[in-house]
Amino acid sequence: MVEIVKRNRFQTGLMILLLFTLFSSAEGVVDRIVAVVNQEIITLSEVERVIGPLKEAIEAENHLERRDRLNELCRMALEKLIEEKLIDQEAKRLGIKASPKEIEGTIEEIKQRNAASQEDLEKALARDGLTFEVFKKEIEKKIIRTKIVQWAVKVETNVPEKELKVFYQKHPDRYRTEESYRPGHILFKVPKDATPEEVREIRKKCQKVYEKLKAGEDFGELALLYSEDLSSKDRGDLGYFKKGELLPAFEKEALRLKVGEVSGIVRTDFGFHIIKLLDRKGGIPLPYEEVREKVRQDYLEREFEKGLKQFLSKLREKSVIEIKL
Numbered sequence: 001m002v003e004i005v006k007r008n009r010f011q012t013g014l015m016i017l018l019l020f021t022l023f024s025s026a027e028g029v030v031d032r033i034v035a036v037v038n039q040e041i042i043t044l045s046e047v048e049r050v051i052g053p054l055k056e057a058i059e060a061e062n063h064l065e066r067r068d069r070l071n072e073l074c075r076m077a078l079e080k081l082i083e084e085k086l087i088d089q090e091a092k093r094l095g096i097k098a099s100p101k102e103i104e105g106t107i108e109e110i111k112q113r114n115a116a117s118q119e120d121l122e123k124a125l126a127r128d129g130l131t132f133e134v135f136k137k138e139i140e141k142k143i144i145r146t147k148i149v150q151w152a153v154k155v156e157t158n159v160p161e162k163e164l165k166v167f168y169q170k171h172p173d174r175y176r177t178e179e180s181y182r183p184g185h186i187l188f189k190v191p192k193d194a195t196p197e198e199v200r201e202i203r204k205k206c207q208k209v210y211e212k213l214k215a216g217e218d219f220g221e222l223a224l225l226y227s228e229d230l231s232s233k234d235r236g237d238l239g240y241f242k243k244g245e246l247l248p249a250f251e252k253e254a255l256r257l258k259v260g261e262v263s264g265i266v267r268t269d270f271g272f273h274i275i276k277l278l279d280r281k282g283g284i285p286l287p288y289e290e291v292r293e294k295v296r297q298d299y300l301e302r303e304f305e306k307g308l309k310q311f312l313s314k315l316r317e318k319s320v321i322e323i324k325l
Helices: 014-016 045-060 063-094 099-113 118-127 134-153 161-170 194-214 218-228 230-234 248-256 288-317
Strands: 033-037 039-041 180-189 262-268 270-279 322-323
Touching: 033 045, 039 045, 039 134, 039 288, 045 063, 045 180, 063 134, 063 288, 063 322, 099 118, 099 180, 118 134, 118 262, 161 288, 180 194, 180 218, 180 230, 180 248, 194 218, 194 262, 194 288, 218 230, 248 270
Parallel strands: none
Antiparallel strands: 033 039, 033 322, 180 270, 262 270
8 A cells, every 4th residue: 555545543533533622642731821711711731632633734844834734723723612612601501411321322322333342442542641531521511512502503404495406506516426536656755753954855856856857757757766655666656546545735736736737846744745647537517316315414514504603603792702822
């Protein structure tokens, strides 16, 4: 399997993603208050816990891009935490609670979905620095938040056919046959422990090959000669992939290209790539009649999101929020 295929994460991720807040280690964080919501504080360590699992995806970016992305992630995480705080406060005001039966039922469902025993769950949580009691408390919060959102956001499920067809016409990219694409690349590996000077030298090597491409030399021949990936023997051809199967930075650039077009130099956590889009297929529009039920579900989901935004907006209007980040 080529190296740039995304690495599978342990099944714990499936469990944790069921919660509103993501967990990770926040060791080394100098804690401070980053927001106050109706006299309740949110700390920097809470923000760090949310963005922790997402940091790996931006580690390969250059210093300025990494800093901008981290700042953006921090702002998004803080907004999420503020929303959760507002929902929790409203639930407390209304006296909404989760019963022990509901909590246990949700935990059992998580274990079943992950084919995990109680011991498996506790071991997985321990590896993430969590205790079962903390996990259980977060499950309780999740149930309460779900209850109040369901109470506050009402969506009419009897949608007129005309509205569904309009929605279908406005979102044509949602209703196409599955698309696949076939990228090729020339890879110059960057070791994890490479010094800044070594990284610069590796990039120079990549730049020289890129100049050869610009001068008209054959991509496949250059991949055969210079690429440090196993795909070099296939002249850089990686084969077909569906969206979401390759590293985000690599995939984003590959999908930006037209068939036959070559990218500039792209950095990922494996090194420097020059990418060529060899082929693309699928993506054919599907008739409305074939996707009607999916259109209906997408429409209801959009209406729910609109209702949730309105609910949160009302909570904000009657709250005092001070942001210190």
